[in-house]
Amino acid sequence: MATIVFDTHAFVKELAEAGMPEKQAEVLARSQATLINETLATKQDLKELELRLTIRLGSMMVVAIGVVAALVKLL
Numbered sequence: 001m002a003t004i005v006f007d008t009h010a011f012v013k014e015l016a017e018a019g020m021p022e023k024q025a026e027v028l029a030r031s032q033a034t035l036i037n038e039t040l041a042t043k044q045d046l047k048e049l050e051l052r053l054t055i056r057l058g059s060m061m062v063v064a065i066g067v068v069a070a071l072v073k074l075l
Contacts (some may be wrong), residue, residue, distance in 0.1 A: 006033045 008029040015025035041049075 006036050008033050 008026075011029045011032065012022065012025040015028065016022050020028075
């Protein structure tokens with residue numbers, strides 16, 4: 001999974017300017033960075049998933065066509 005850039009310093013600075021204590025802002029920034037890096041998918045991740053699903057679906061169709069062809073021969 002690709003890493004998404006999240007500027008924690010700018011985030012902490014913005015929260016501090018809005019009145020949040022700096023220690024709380026730092027903890028929140030770390031939590032947000034972890035959440036973003038571990039759970040969000042990038043466009044590249046989605047393209048890779050699409051490719052894997054396309055290959056899997058194609059394989060399933062080939063097997064299904066083979067099974068149908070075998071059944072037609074038997075009947």
